[in-house]
Amino acid sequence: MRIHVVNPNATASMTAQIGRVARRVARPGTEIDLATVAGAPVSIEGYADEALSVPGLLAAIRAAEVRGADAHVIACFDDPGLDAAREVAAAPVIGLCQAAMQAATILSARFSVVTTLPRSVPIIEDLADRYGMGRRCRRVRAIDLPVLAVEDAAGGAHELIAAATRAARDEDGAEAVVLGCAGMAELCDRLTAETGILVIDGVTAAVTLAEALAATTYRTSKAGAYAAPRPKAGGLFPEAA
Amino acid sequence: MRIHVVNPNATASMTAQIGRVARRVARPGTEIDLATVAGAPVSIEGYADEALSVPGLLAAIRAAEVRGADAHVIACFDDPGLDAAREVAAAPVIGLCQAAMQAATILSARFSVVTTLPRSVPIIEDLADRYGMGRRCRRVRAIDLPVLAVEDAAGGAHELIAAATRAARDEDGAEAVVLGCAGMAELCDRLTAETGILVIDGVTAAVTLAEALAATTYRTSKAGAYAAPRPKAGGLFPEAA
Amino acid sequence: MRIHVVNPNATASMTAQIGRVARRVARPGTEIDLATVAGAPVSIEGYADEALSVPGLLAAIRAAEVRGADAHVIACFDDPGLDAAREVAAAPVIGLCQAAMQAATILSARFSVVTTLPRSVPIIEDLADRYGMGRRCRRVRAIDLPVLAVEDAAGGAHELIAAATRAARDEDGAEAVVLGCAGMAELCDRLTAETGILVIDGVTAAVTLAEALAATTYRTSKAGAYAAPRPKAGGLFPEAA
Amino acid sequence: MRIHVVNPNATASMTAQIGRVARRVARPGTEIDLATVAGAPVSIEGYADEALSVPGLLAAIRAAEVRGADAHVIACFDDPGLDAAREVAAAPVIGLCQAAMQAATILSARFSVVTTLPRSVPIIEDLADRYGMGRRCRRVRAIDLPVLAVEDAAGGAHELIAAATRAARDEDGAEAVVLGCAGMAELCDRLTAETGILVIDGVTAAVTLAEALAATTYRTSKAGAYAAPRPKAGGLFPEAA
């Protein structure tokens, strides 16, 4: 089984971390086909960053379909380009936020999210509403550090995330905490150990869910919203092609 | 990996069908630990049937935890006893309806459900609302046959389900159809072939999702709603125990 | 008029308290047919306790229908078995939580709930959502005492409930407080007197509502979700019966 | 016990019908204090009619409080002035729509409403949403006759209402039908008999609910939205008073 895991930002160290987590959780027989969107913003912090990453992301999805992909994971918690990628792909396409929130609603009755910048709070709240998780999501908390600072051990990100996790547990009544940034993936086990609350990482949730859907015979429905993009000039499939 | 799949009704032929579907979709290394709730109603058609099956179901969950279970699947589309089972289990507990609707929202933008009796329509609608899928679920359709009639090839169940699937596709704008009864599981591929629309079976969705969650290190949060039942007389864990 | 009031837990002192409150608020001509579910858990604290109490509860509903009941009250704030009981009964079936929240939305624009254990908070929030009261319910507060400790005068339950009631009034903007446990019923008037805010007890709300519905000619609709359970082996009405 | 039942329109024959239904369902000891808002529109068909009836309605509420009222019923299905009346009254104030929908959600899982004019459809849908009943209300159907034509036996209103009731049962999946106009109250039993589905009349639901709330010690909370109107020039309580 081959799972295409694409980091929509251009930061190779983040792709590497995502790859480590993906490979650790994947089944022995699963090949993690890891990709980075070259030329994309080095981090996805807001709507414009998302928008600039998506055209390259769609190209990566297409290329992976050609190489052969049983499922795709878009490895950014804002789930950029998720619907567009589903139009492009035959294989199932999984987003970190949707996968993590689905897992959280199976493993707990109420969860909170810990993310990086305050500007991402309404973005993630809106995703929760779109995925039907608004009533289950107690609160989205931001540690007020940029995405790339999460990887910087000296910057105190881990301490801030741990503090927000404890606050979610003690003040929000959260029974689980979802890590709202792909760059936090490797902190997950340590946070659970330190705080005693279930901490869920989107990369882990998405890769295992991708394997699950790939194991079914189900593919993305082409009957409506996710039909292949229509051939047209300027489109993904130019008419002349 | 061992996945406990429990049929909350007492009909062995249905358990056998569930087992066949589960084993077909499971990974090579997965052991399907298949159980039937002896003494439960022979089919789950409504709230009272659910209620009568749950005590035995909880006993089955406990026994499977003792045997060793990496995840549990409650193999009935009404998801009876799902929350109670989560209190009892350390391993993740998956319901057919929640799993199938989660898969449907990844593979399509809008789905309909085809179930057996009209009395189940509001039950499934309420589950969709509880799982946050109310806006994605176009309609719950009933073929007006009892659960056990679905297995009876002479009874025309397949034709009724196919007709309802086509109606979902043509009248509801559904992009996928979820089969709303565990007893329909083996009809899934044939229905997709006949109707050309993605048809999703809850057993398939739940077993693969159970494998996925079992592959993570995540276990059911014991921090709130799903904490272990408190020891007490008359409870699952009598105080004297 | 005869109102069947059934305590789904096995604690006789709680049944007695429920009976005192029911008889005090009922009309002179109303007979309170009081029952306890023998063998049930001694308190209902979570989903598994609920599940274990429901089969006996349904038997109690059936027995009361045979004796003659103009309405039924399930005297536990989690409303265990409410839908199943409606299948079984011809007479209207009232739950404490639904009745109290309906009363609260007539007597106030916003209310909070004060309950016992934190694990009940998401249970009651979900009930509020199911009953359409989610936007009216400001907050569900837990005093973190078990149900049976509420009856223990030495345990400080009254003080904790009073403090939570004041917090609801002052911090939540609640205009009324609903007592989220049948065992709190006799504290209601004193709490109103002490805190100056309307405090609503579910037993009072449910018994009077049961009398109201019994006075109409309306009975539980048997046209859909609440149709009588189908006769079947293992079901409430075995086929041989 | 004295229940103030006020018809917010000026049509005495409608008040008389409301009175007959109220007295038939009320307990022996209950006095129905029946009032008509003189000078109000002769029927309430839309927002402007509502608005013109409310000042007189509030005066009627005040007068009834002075006479002594244990509860008030505003006997129009659009629930005109309901919130304002709650500011004015110490006793509970019940609206027909809220009472009937609350009863319908206890007696059925899904209901439809049959009303008079199409212009009332969004009004009643919005009330259902406000009362948290939007997901339970399958559809609001209009027979396209004015309110006063309902009383005119020759006008065919009964046949149209019966047809709409059957359509609700057969096409909407409604398990109960709520009559969406006070002027339909006396048709209720006959409709149930003819259609075999539970038909709920708002006058019946509201009067019995009013008795229920009057039997509690609960009064309208004055802590927030329903505090007494502030004394002021032009207000209900002029400052000089």
Add this chain to the structure above:
Amino acid sequence: MRIHVVNPNATASMTAQIGRVARRVARPGTEIDLATVAGAPVSIEGYADEALSVPGLLAAIRAAEVRGADAHVIACFDDPGLDAAREVAAAPVIGLCQAAMQAATILSARFSVVTTLPRSVPIIEDLADRYGMGRRCRRVRAIDLPVLAVEDAAGGAHELIAAATRAARDEDGAEAVVLGCAGMAELCDRLTAETGILVIDGVTAAVTLAEALAATTYRTSKAGAYAAPRPKAGGLFPEAA
């Protein structure tokens, strides 16, 4: 272009303030047709005040239609009589709350409201829900001063509003603050300057939106809920007329 701006309360100084703000923001060619509802309460603080102002308000709308109005603004944040006025008017009718919340959802992702009395909090929350803005509105805050005290410079209203605005920014995560009272209109620019957050005034939002809708050829739909009131005794259009 002529925009009818009607203050539904009887306080002339408030009308004057509304007029100043309206004229400052209106286009050069726009005539502001300013009106006060004589005999109405001197301020609108709650449902009864609203109810008493609406009949006069509807008369004002009709009179303005006769004089010629391209749009109407009801200059009170509770939007009293909004639906009824739409029945009466052919020209578009704008309420302050709806206009300000629509503007806020274009200019920000999350906003809070600052209003006068606590009793108005649930009123404005319910309006937000009705307008579909409930998820965007973080919180409604009250400064606990009556409406007419806002105009009293010595009363400290400005300081209280500024403090609430800062609290909305710092505690609610609000990106904009909507002033929840027409009497606060002239404080808007100063508050933005002092707090550094976008502050939106309903008069400004409504008058500019009224000009916008007047510039289209669109008029209030008369096809359903906003059809003209039916002629009838006691109604806005008596049958004899």
Add this chain to the structure above:
Amino acid sequence: MRIHVVNPNATASMTAQIGRVARRVARPGTEIDLATVAGAPVSIEGYADEALSVPGLLAAIRAAEVRGADAHVIACFDDPGLDAAREVAAAPVIGLCQAAMQAATILSARFSVVTTLPRSVPIIEDLADRYGMGRRCRRVRAIDLPVLAVEDAAGGAHELIAAATRAARDEDGAEAVVLGCAGMAELCDRLTAETGILVIDGVTAAVTLAEALAATTYRTSKAGAYAAPRPKAGGLFPEAA
């Protein structure tokens, strides 16, 4: 006043139509700064088309801000890039769908949308939900013609749109119909004339709303979700810049 109106697709004839409608409805003193996104898909039909148009759209927004823009209109009914554009712009940014639905909720109580392809139905439904208009929007209807066929007089688009408009009026209970494609803008008046129902065009609604917001002093809040994109490699504002 200068309003930047940008067609996110590359079809010049559609830009021209948008320009004609914009200039006809704009005030005399308003300059319509019209732009086409060169290189974008020639029509926006689905998520991938949207995604490919947005980077060029953001560049157009930036360029227009440099030229001087008092407001921006994104002239496509799917509102592509709306949130990202708000990050980039200081001036208000208006989308056709949001503007048209806001107008529709002022001018009617219930509306339907008529769009081009069935694949756009869930897209527009999701927008309605995001904008809080889900309960007001009766139905999204598709005529099953591609976007560019709407401009082709011989293709029968007008007749299909008129038929869908009548169906919305007669079957949905819609009081207004919103045209769900920028390419339908010039059909608006004729459709109203032919069908007798209010038909609302997004270009008209958005341009007038843009003028309205430009006339206020309000600008897009930079306090949270719509803060300027952070400077970074690969981002809209590269760090070296």
